[in-house]
Amino acid sequence: MADMTASTWSNWSGNVRATPQRIARPADEAELGDVIRTAPGPVRIIGSGHSFTPLVASEGTILDLGSFSGLNGHDPALMTATIGAGTPLGQLTQMLHAAGQGLPNMGDIDRQTIGGALGTATHGSGLGLGAYHTQLLKVRLADGRGQIREYDIEKQPEMLQAVGVNLGAFGAMTEVTFQNMPSYRLRRRRRALPLEEVLQNFDSLLRSHRSAEFFIIPFSSHALHLSYDIAEGPVSTHPPEQDEDGLKTLKMLRSTLKRLPWLRRKLIGSALSRVKPEDFVDVWFGAYVSERRTRFNEMEYHLPFEAGAGALKEIITLMERDFPEVYFPIEIRSVMADETWLSPFYRRATCSIAVHHDAAEDPAAFFRAVELIFRKHEGRPHWGKMHSLTARDFATLYPRFKDAMEVRRDLDPDNRFISPYLAKILDV
Ligand SMILES: Cc1cc2nc3c(=O)[nH]c(=O)nc-3n(C[C@H](O)[C@H](O)[C@H](O)COP(=O)(O)OP(=O)(O)OC[C@H]3O[C@@H](n4cnc5c(N)ncnc54)[C@H](O)[C@@H]3O)c2cc1C
Numbered sequence: 210m211a212d213m214t215a216s217t218w219s220n221w222s223g224n225v226r227a228t229p230q231r232i233a234r235p236a237d238e239a240e241l242g243d244v245i246r247t248a249p250g251p252v253r254i255i256g257s258g259h260s261f262t263p264l265v266a267s268e269g270t271i272l273d274l275g276s277f278s279g280l281n282g283h284d285p286a287l288m289t290a291t292i293g294a295g296t297p298l299g300q301l302t303q304m305l306h307a308a309g310q311g312l313p314n315m316g317d318i319d320r321q322t323i324g325g326a327l328g329t330a331t332h333g334s335g336l337g338l339g340a341y342h343t344q345l346l347k348v349r350l351a352d353g354r355g356q357i358r359e360y361d362i363e364k365q366p367e368m369l370q371a372v373g374v375n376l377g378a379f380g381a382m383t384e385v386t387f388q389n390m391p392s393y394r395l396r397r398r399r400r401a402l403p404l405e406e407v408l409q410n411f412d413s414l415l416r417s418h419r420s421a422e423f424f425i426i427p428f429s430s431h432a433l434h435l436s437y438d439i440a441e442g443p444v445s446t447h448p449p450e451q452d453e454d455g456l457k458t459l460k461m462l463r464s465t466l467k468r469l470p471w472l473r474r475k476l477i478g479s480a481l482s483r484v485k486p487e488d489f490v491d492v493w494f495g496a497y498v499s500e501r502r503t504r505f506n507e508m509e510y511h512l513p514f515e516a517g518a519g520a521l522k523e524i525i526t527l528m529e530r531d532f533p534e535v536y537f538p539i540e541i542r543s544v545m546a547d548e549t550w551l552s553p554f555y556r557r558a559t560c561s562i563a564v565h566h567d568a569a570e571d572p573a574a575f576f577r578a579v580e581l582i583f584r585k586h587e588g589r590p591h592w593g594k595m596h597s598l599t600a601r602d603f604a605t606l607y608p609r610f611k612d613a614m615e616v617r618r619d620l621d622p623d624n625r626f627i628s629p630y631l632a633k634i635l636d637v
Contacts (some may be wrong), residue, residue: 216270218289220258221320222568224595227266229253236274242355245381247300247620249556254377257297259318260593261507264328264376264385264447264629274324275381280304288389294324294382301406302494307557310389314338314420314531315497317540324382329593330374333497334542335437336514337418340554343547344387350380353621355583357383370609371616373549376592378631379620392567395438395496399433404525407432411518411594415560416541424538427528432486433538437497440490447495448487456503456537460567463536464565470533504524505537508576509563510588511553514543517560520586524562524579532575532617537565555590563594600636610636611637 217504218324235241245252252275253267259636265271274295283290292301299319305311314333321331332340346371349359349516358380360368362395372379381469382487390569407414407423415421418436425432459477466473512520521541528535545555553559564579576595583590589606590596604610614636627637 213441214581218258218266219263220260222294222504223262224261224568225263225266225505227263227268227271228377229267229269229271231270231425232273233270236276236350238357241274241351242357243380244270245353245355245625246353248272250625252625253628254324254328254381254626256295256322257320257329259321259325260329261595262593264593265626266630267628268493269628272381274322274381274383276321276396278301280308281384283308283310284603285309289386290389290393291347291384291386292323294322294385296323297321298323298326299498305389306492306494307393309392311392311493312341312387312538313344313390315494316499317497317499319494319498322628324377325593326381327373327385327411328375328377329591330549330554330595332542332544332554333420334415334422334561335545336543336558337545338420339547340546340552342492342552343545344368344389345373345385345412345454346388347386348372348382349384350382350620352380353623353625362364368616370549371613372594372620374551376551376631376635378626379617379633380626393493394440394442394444394490395437396488396490397437397496398486398488399407400433401431401481401484402434403482404430404432406432408518408522411539415541423541423544425525426477426481426538427525427535427543428463428473428533429481430474431478431481433481439516440594442490444491444495445489447489449490450500452499453573459536463534467533472527504568505565505574506563506572506595507563508542508567508572508583509591510580510583510596511559511581511591512559512586514558514560517541517543517562520560520582520588521562523582524564527578527582528564528575529611531578534570535564535566535575537567539564547562548555550613551592551607553591555607561591563591599633603634604636
């Protein structure tokens with residue numbers, strides 16, 4: 210077992226830090242069981258540390274499941290794949306493609322692990338497409354006493370619904386089986402649209418493609434609309450990524466024109482109205498995934514789909530009135546309803562709205578103000594992104610919260626996976 214004497218650990222954006230006594234990397238399930246039983250608690254499992262909430266932080270043990278990685282098997286007829294839960298998505302995409310399979314959808318980046326993506330209900334966009342956990346057919350995990358348990362959607366459908374989104378609080382997942390589809394190509398189109406047009410045609414712009422999303426550019430009265438549709442044609446040239454350069458320009462204009470919003474709007478708006486539409490075909494993962502180098506903090510809430518356009522208007526008004534320092538785009542996506550108990554999409558077709566803030570600047574006032582709007586519209590926060598809710602709030606937002614907590618107590622009766630943060634958001 211690789212066992213590092215830990216110093217300070219921090220997440221991707223740097224807003225969560227911890228000084229665990231131990232960072233353990235067990236080589237197999239026997240060693241994993243030993244760590245769970247004997248290592249200093251709380252035992253918190255890490256994927257790749259891309260969550261903004263302190264889900265991974267522990268002053269006891271951080272458990273790295275990097276050894277449980279790789280494609281352990283696949284069925285070409287059924288399009289299923291059995292995968293180590295510590296596999297980073299960026300490696301999984303290559304392995305699945307080589308096996309003739311594809312994930313039906315992806316989020317913005319491929320740095321997360323499968324375990325981490327299931328931990329927080331990570332999602333992409335598309336009203337007919339579910340988050341990663343909707344692909345789950347089987348899960349294998351070590352419970353709070355280090356015992357291996359296996360659940361299969363055919364034999365224990367309720368257990369899959371209970372542990373499909375789990376915050377690393379029900380056990381340490383070692384292996385999962387996913388329902389995939391044949392590998393495919395996607396046509397990705399991007400164009401700039403006046404904000405007015407986006408707000409007027411909000412539903413149809415999100416619904417009329419297999420998958421679509423908007424990035425509202427602050428102080429510009431414009432948005433970028435991205436759409437993704439299955440393509441039969443050959444792969445074409447992938448234009449260079451411009452998001453990082455665009456962010457630098459937005460930040461520079463924010464800093465120089467913070468007190469001249471009319472000039473900021475004129476400059477960004479006219480630059481955007483001249484942006485050439487982008488249109489290319491790529492293998493599925495090449496079209497979905499972006500590189501995110503500029504560090505930020507993020508809050509994302511999942512709202513009933515019908516509430517999306519109204520909430521977005523309120524957020525834009527708030528931001529342009531009170532928060533001239535914001536320069537990161539607002540991201541709007543949709544997600545299909547599902548049956549997983551702790552899924553923010555539980556029985557609800559969703560419009561997801563995400564706000565971002567420079568990681569070097571304090572997001573608290575902006576996020577607090579936006580959160581009031583999200584809450585007014587009965588939003589459920591992304592488990593991995595900043596929010597201020599506690600177990601009491603979740604008990605009202607999630608109809609099966611109590612049932613999920615009962616299953617959790619059964620799997621981890623000694624609360625080995627419960628840190629002070631987990632105790633705040635769960636009923637333990
Ligand atoms: C730049 C960036 C882009 C992002 N884009 C998106 C996006 O497009 N869509 C979206 O929904 N989210 C997005 N996120 C959020 C991110 O997907 C989630 O926070 C995700 O959980 C991070 O995965 P991770 O592997 O880093 O997990 P971590 O953050 O390390 O862990 C997340 C949770 O999973 C648990 N966990 C990890 N592995 C296991 C395991 N094997 N068994 C049990 N529990 C486990 C942890 O204990 C923790 O509770 C983004 C984040 C960043 C920083």
